Amino acid sequence: MASKELATVTQGTALRPPKHGWQYAPSPEGTDHFKLKPRYELFIGGKWVEPQSGKYFKTINPATETVIAEVAEASAEDVDRAVRAARAAYDTVWSRMRASERAKYIYRIARRIQERSRELAVVESLDGGKPIKESRDVDLPLAAAHFFHYAGWADKLAYAIPGRRARPLGVAGQVIPWNFPLLMAAWKLAPALACGNTVVLKPAETTPLTALLLAEILEECELPPGVVNIVTGAGVTGGAVVNHPDVNKVAFTGSTGVGKRIQRDLAGSNKKLTLELGGKAANIVFADAAIDQAVEGIINGIYFNQGHVCCAGSRLLVEESAHDTLVRKLTRRIENLRVGDPLDKNTDVGAINSRMQLEKIQELVAAGVSEGCMIHQSHAQLPSKGFFFAPTFFTGVSQSHRIAQEEIFGPVLSVITFRTPEEAVEKANNTHYGLSAGIWTDKAAKVFWMAKRMRAGVVWANTFNKFDATSPFGGFKESGFGREGGRAGLMPYLNAEGV
Amino acid sequence: MDTRLPVEKTYKLFIKGEFVRSESGRALAVPNESTGGITQVSRASRKDAREAVIAAKAGWHAWASKTAYLRGQILYRLAEVMEGRRAELCEARTQAGVSSDEAREEVDLAIDRTVHYAGWADKISILLSSTNPVAGPHFNVTSPEPTGVVAVVPPDGGATLLTLVSTVLPVIVSGNGAIVVAPERDPRTTIVWCECVATSDMPAGVVNVLTGLRSELVPQVAKHMDIHALDLWKSDTVDAELAKSASVDGAENVKRVKVRDAQSVDWASDDAQGLSFIEPWLELKTVWHPVGL
Amino acid sequence: MALKKKAVSTSRGARSNGHAIVKPGSQDEALHLPTGGDRRRHTYRPPHVPPVEAVGLEERAASLAKRSIKKASKLEGLKMAISMMDLTTLEGKDTPGKVVAMCRKALRPHDRLDVPSCAAVCVYPNLVPVAKRALAGSTVKIASVATAFPSGQSPLKVKLDDVRRAVEFGADEIDMVIDRGAFLRGDYGKVFDEIAATKEACGRAHLKVILETGELGTYDNVRLASAIAIEAGGDFIKTSTGKVQPAATLPVTLLMLEVIRDYVDDGWRVIGMKPAGGVRNAKQALQYLCVVKETLGDQWLDPDLFRFGASALLNDVLMQIEKEHTGRYAGEDYFSKD
Numbered sequence A: 001m002a003s004k005e006l007a008t009v010t011q012g013t014a015l016r017p018p019k020h021g022w023q024y025a026p027s028p029e030g031t032d033h034f035k036l037k038p039r040y041e042l043f044i045g046g047k048w049v050e051p052q053s054g055k056y057f058k059t060i061n062p063a064t065e066t067v068i069a070e071v072a073e074a075s076a077e078d079v080d081r082a083v084r085a086a087r088a089a090y091d092t093v094w095s096r097m098r099a100s101e102r103a104k105y106i107y108r109i110a111r112r113i114q115e116r117s118r119e120l121a122v123v124e125s126l127d128g129g130k131p132i133k134e135s136r137d138v139d140l141p142l143a144a145a146h147f148f149h150y151a152g153w154a155d156k157l158a159y160a161i162p163g164r165r166a167r168p169l170g171v172a173g174q175v176i177p178w179n180f181p182l183l184m185a186a187w188k189l190a191p192a193l194a195c196g197n198t199v200v201l202k203p204a205e206t207t208p209l210t211a212l213l214l215a216e217i218l219e220e221c222e223l224p225p226g227v228v229n230i231v232t233g234a235g236v237t238g239g240a241v242v243n244h245p246d247v248n249k250v251a252f253t254g255s256t257g258v259g260k261r262i263q264r265d266l267a268g269s270n271k272k273l274t275l276e277l278g279g280k281a282a283n284i285v286f287a288d289a290a291i292d293q294a295v296e297g298i299i300n301g302i303y304f305n306q307g308h309v310c311c312a313g314s315r316l317l318v319e320e321s322a323h324d325t326l327v328r329k330l331t332r333r334i335e336n337l338r339v340g341d342p343l344d345k346n347t348d349v350g351a352i353n354s355r356m357q358l359e360k361i362q363e364l365v366a367a368g369v370s371e372g373c374m375i376h377q378s379h380a381q382l383p384s385k386g387f388f389f390a391p392t393f394f395t396g397v398s399q400s401h402r403i404a405q406e407e408i409f410g411p412v413l414s415v416i417t418f419r420t421p422e423e424a425v426e427k428a429n430n431t432h433y434g435l436s437a438g439i440w441t442d443k444a445a446k447v448f449w450m451a452k453r454m455r456a457g458v459v460w461a462n463t464f465n466k467f468d469a470t471s472p473f474g475g476f477k478e479s480g481f482g483r484e485g486g487r488a489g490l491m492p493y494l495n496a497e498g499v
Numbered sequence B: 001m002d003t004r005l006p007v008e009k010t011y012k013l014f015i016k017g018e019f020v021r022s023e024s025g026r027a028l029a030v031p032n033e034s035t036g037g038i039t040q041v042s043r044a045s046r047k048d049a050r051e052a053v054i055a056a057k058a059g060w061h062a063w064a065s066k067t068a069y070l071r072g073q074i075l076y077r078l079a080e081v082m083e084g085r086r087a088e089l090c091e092a093r094t095q096a097g098v099s100s101d102e103a104r105e106e107v108d109l110a111i112d113r114t115v116h117y118a119g120w121a122d123k124i125s126i127l128l129s130s131t132n133p134v135a136g137p138h139f140n141v142t143s144p145e146p147t148g149v150v151a152v153v154p155p156d157g158g159a160t161l162l163t164l165v166s167t168v169l170p171v172i173v174s175g176n177g178a179i180v181v182a183p184e185r186d187p188r189t190t191i192v193w194c195e196c197v198a199t200s201d202m203p204a205g206v207v208n209v210l211t212g213l214r215s216e217l218v219p220q221v222a223k224h225m226d227i228h229a230l231d232l233w234k235s236d237t238v239d240a241e242l243a244k245s246a247s248v249d250g251a252e253n254v255k256r257v258k259v260r261d262a263q264s265v266d267w268a269s270d271d272a273q274g275l276s277f278i279e280p281w282l283e284l285k286t287v288w289h290p291v292g293l
Numbered sequence C: 001m002a003l004k005k006k007a008v009s010t011s012r013g014a015r016s017n018g019h020a021i022v023k024p025g026s027q028d029e030a031l032h033l034p035t036g037g038d039r040r041r042h043t044y045r046p047p048h049v050p051p052v053e054a055v056g057l058e059e060r061a062a063s064l065a066k067r068s069i070k071k072a073s074k075l076e077g078l079k080m081a082i083s084m085m086d087l088t089t090l091e092g093k094d095t096p097g098k099v100v101a102m103c104r105k106a107l108r109p110h111d112r113l114d115v116p117s118c119a120a121v122c123v124y125p126n127l128v129p130v131a132k133r134a135l136a137g138s139t140v141k142i143a144s145v146a147t148a149f150p151s152g153q154s155p156l157k158v159k160l161d162d163v164r165r166a167v168e169f170g171a172d173e174i175d176m177v178i179d180r181g182a183f184l185r186g187d188y189g190k191v192f193d194e195i196a197a198t199k200e201a202c203g204r205a206h207l208k209v210i211l212e213t214g215e216l217g218t219y220d221n222v223r224l225a226s227a228i229a230i231e232a233g234g235d236f237i238k239t240s241t242g243k244v245q246p247a248a249t250l251p252v253t254l255l256m257l258e259v260i261r262d263y264v265d266d267g268w269r270v271i272g273m274k275p276a277g278g279v280r281n282a283k284q285a286l287q288y289l290c291v292v293k294e295t296l297g298d299q300w301l302d303p304d305l306f307r308f309g310a311s312a313l314l315n316d317v318l319m320q321i322e323k324e325h326t327g328r329y330a331g332e333d334y335f336s337k338d
Helices: A002-004 A076-094 A100-117 A117-128 A133-161 A181-195 A208-221 A235-243 A256-266 A289-308 A320-334 A355-370 A422-430 A443-453 A488-493 B047-065 B068-084 B084-097 B100-118 B125-127 B159-172 B187-198 B214-223 B238-253 B275-281 C003-005 C027-031 C054-065 C071-083 C094-107 C127-135 C157-167 C180-184 C187-200 C220-232 C248-266 C282-295 C313-326
Strands: A042-044 A045-048 A056-061 A065-070 A166-168 A171-174 A198-202 A226-231 A247-253 A272-276 A280-286 A315-319 A374-377 A392-395 A411-416 A435-440 A458-461 A492-497 B013-015 B018-020 B027-031 B038-042 B137-146 B150-153 B175-181 B208-209 B228-233 B256-261 B282-290 C083-090 C118-122 C141-145 C173-177 C205-212 C236-238 C271-274 C309-312
Touching: A042 C187, A042 C236, A045 C271, A056 A117, A056 A355, A065 A488, A076 A171, A076 A198, A076 A226, A100 A133, A100 A181, A100 A208, A100 B100, A117 A181, A117 A208, A117 B125, A117 B275, A133 A166, A133 A488, A133 B068, A171 A181, A181 A198, A181 A208, A181 A488, A181 B282, A198 A235, A208 A226, A226 B068, A235 A247, A235 A256, A247 A256, A247 A488, A256 A272, A256 B187, A256 C271, A272 B013, A280 A289, A280 B175, A289 A411, A289 A435, A289 A488, A289 C054, A315 A320, A315 A422, A315 C054, A320 A374, A320 A392, A320 A411, A355 A374, A355 A411, A392 B125, A392 C173, A411 A422, A411 C220, A422 A443, A422 C027, A435 A443, A443 A458, A443 B282, A443 C027, A443 C054, A443 C187, A458 C220, A488 C141, B013 B047, B013 B187, B018 B187, B018 C180, B027 B175, B027 B187, B027 C220, B038 B275, B047 B137, B047 B150, B047 B175, B047 B214, B068 B187, B084 B100, B084 B187, B084 B275, B100 B256, B125 B282, B137 C313, B150 B159, B150 B214, B159 B187, B159 B228, B159 B275, B214 B228, B214 B238, B228 B238, B256 C003, B275 B282, C054 C248, C054 C282, C083 C094, C083 C173, C094 C118, C094 C127, C094 C282, C094 C313, C127 C141, C127 C157, C157 C173, C173 C187, C180 C187, C187 C205, C220 C236, C220 C248, C236 C248, C248 C271, C248 C282, C309 C313
Parallel strands: A171 A198, A171 A247, A198 A226, A247 A272, A280 A315, A280 A435, A315 A411, A392 A411, A435 A458, B150 B175, B150 B228, B175 B208, B228 B256, C083 C118, C083 C309, C118 C141, C141 C173, C173 C205, C205 C236, C236 C271
Antiparallel strands: A042 A045, A042 A226, A056 A065, A166 A492, A374 A392, B013 B018, B013 B208, B027 B038, B137 B282
16 A cells, blocks of 8 residues: 555656855855944044044945945044043043942943944954954953953952952053953953943054944943043054053053064053063974864964964974874865855854055965975965965974064964974964963873963963953963953053052 | 722742742641731642752752852842832832832832942952962862851841841852741731742752741751751741750751841841852862872 | 775774673673673773863854755755665554555665665664665665664663564665663773674674763763774764654764764774764755864865655755756655655
8 A cells, every 4th residue: 555655656756965065155244233423533521523634534444345434543642632531531430430330330341242242243354354253252252251340340349359458540542452352351341341441442554433333322322421432543643642641550462573662662650551462472392182172272363353463372292103194184174274254154264454464464374485395375265356365384384483483473383293292382482472272181280380481361171262351361471461361451551559 | 889809919928939828728827917917828838848958958959059140140130030020029018018119128128239230240259269289299179168058037127128148148159959938927027029030041949938837847847857957047026045946957968057136237237148148058179180290 | 085995904803802701691791881890891881072162062063054055066965965864764653555665665766866875774783684685786785773773771682682683684784773771880991892793793784882862961971972982893973863853963973073073093993983863854854964074184074974764854855856856846746655
């Protein structure tokens, strides 16, 4: 009976696997849920004010080289206005407010960031070139988390420094970089505000937009005018912020070169300073490591955010016996990295932040090749417009090569071998930087042994590029001083006076 | 005639995220000071207490396994919901006999205290952990963990909303599951607050509430072998004798029992909040690991 | 597919490790417990596999699950998923009527939509003849579970009889279970030998080796069991019976695909992969395809190398295909439930 029934059934169409493989169709994140203004003014004293000079600069989308908006260029006079607004807000409102009320403002900011997170993520990717999946899944959740975490500290400062009286410092001048624009603003603002300081913040000139959207959020949250002031501009503006005589505290994240200059400029002043500078992290892989997860950690360590990460694992130190296997796996793995439109949800590696940065990367890669290192590069098809660079790694690199010494700040990895843990330690620490390090081994006792010897502020074991609002981040040596995150992140913003 | 008959609320127990009547079917009459009438509330039995313990155990596991950050977010959400339901909370307090002004002030304080504890979730471990410099090749770290299932007997009389949040939140913020023996004279406020809890995304079973006679319920929670700690506030309905016998009963499974006098605390002040309220309901765990090649 | 045609040497495939001499039919044979005097058993050295870091594995799987598959690639992926399905019924209450209806569905999953046939049906041995008749002349294969499915807790002789019977009945593919009890007590030799013996009993039928990952407890165990199954001669490795929770998960599937990739990179023969149980909707199916594509490459997106073991998945995939065509979400009552 059964087979009779079936007599009428004909088979479905035959299907052969697609000839050219199964391709992911473009999946761009929508941009119709918000509207950017054509021009942004300075945010001073709770108002949007025109720059005194009347000068504006253009911010472009690095993936298309098209202009997104015009942004005011703050002069020293504008910065002075901002500092005066911050001082007034500090004296009359913010330092006098009950800590628990201050907390509630910061919680509001956190919530608003969560609510407008998709818009902020898209603008971050438009303005800076980072893949939407990263701005959506990393930058935005972490930015909100920092505000949440520090909101909770505002009325608990006495616990953070037992036996001492916690007092704010006054006006903080903060200068932040272009690699994590909104996140760095959050890292800077949240602890400063929680401790009762007021702020003048200068975003990077290539990525000012999310900080300006954040200013809109501060308005929506009814933050008292002047508590946070945002002045856009380039190095001159930043210089005016850090050198203003009425600024009590300077926080800078950026290159070691500029950091050194700020430290010299501030020498002799009473300003408290914290610096979060460059890095040349060693990602150390032992032969006994969970190799496939190590590969993911290496990929994440160097290609996350196009390698525009101060703690990027840009030097891969691999135990010689695991070298060939690891290189084979890496070669296979980089071909799967999807390079292209930052707004495409499937993009793994987006646009290089600026032409200048792209040229710097190209120059150092050329140096690697001419110094005789072997280059391995993904065959990803790069878009014809915009600033892009294919994921790259070099083998046959030794400590003396330029690509092993200089911070490339791009998707370029140098593979170096070692034979013993002692040698790994020696090579890992053989740099003037000391921001981060990675250790990959299945043996926990070795993790602790290695971690103890790393001259670096953050050590990731069997993972990489992990950040959390509760976890202090910052460097040893020329990677800077001061920590951001957790209890330690309060210290740069407190005057911890003895009782 | 355009008068309208109001629809009255039924006050039930709150167990495992659900509002349920006592399995015993018994009720307790509580006067409503603002109408002059009475409210019938559930009079929880020993079996209800047993169910509450099972729920709290599940709640503890679900809650403690969440990240501290998420616990903080959910407690902050609780504050948001309380703000949205402030009228109901105020009404519950006026039904217990306080003036509208006093009720509003108390609700403000209770909401702000909830925000305060939301901020504690991810700071407890930061402040109470240590890396211990042991004299040898070992990595040694101590960190706090929730005790488990904690029975809370908040003060009866006084500002029962404020004292409720001031005693329950420091217990649950670290990940414990709680069984609350509601104030006998004003059980309504606790149940209305549970309606906030129920819509705050907090996992079921983290907060469970028994209403009824404290003389019946306190000995039951004190004796239960699956309750790990008892936070007992002496007040109108918990006298010294009841507190003493509960302490004795608690010794059977080495419960962490804390008996305090509700009168000794100025509940409206900042002294009635903070780490010292959280710390008793934590266990410290120390982990050793060798360091070497 | 280029890889397949190369037909990588099979000489390193199924092999016996030459130990485990136990008197057939004895109680020892039943449990295969080591006895004091029997040292040979310990000569089997399981393959060395690198450790697995669970958090990192799960992060990688989660990131692949976020791939956004839209429009043409979605349609193509869903059709591909159908062509890879082993439509399955493994119930005590299975009847010829049920199996015939399922075969019909496997042959022609939908009367209006332009979709391929499923790869196979998967049934208990008793129902293989029914499926055989129902699918005569088609390309749809017949898979049968055997080896005392799902627990595998029977003597080897019984298991091998089970296999031979299913093959005689007409099964093209045998889905065996490994002896998890033996694996967990460290008797890897028994696990290896049973797979090798089953492979032999299969004759021309393809062998899928079910690890029952939900009972193995750790990813390290999954990796080791996968390696043993491959070295002992399995043509496919498969996650689960569908009778134990958790069944297939994305991280477990990723891990097993990584094991296959490592063997292939070492020049071993090609091995197929089958997640089973737990893949219930179209979205999940696409996530699995992304994991396959980005772990082993496009050549593994082929029913000869990748299968889904599922029952409820097909209708959800069909509903999604219809939605892609009509632009409106479909209702489940518009799809036959067989």
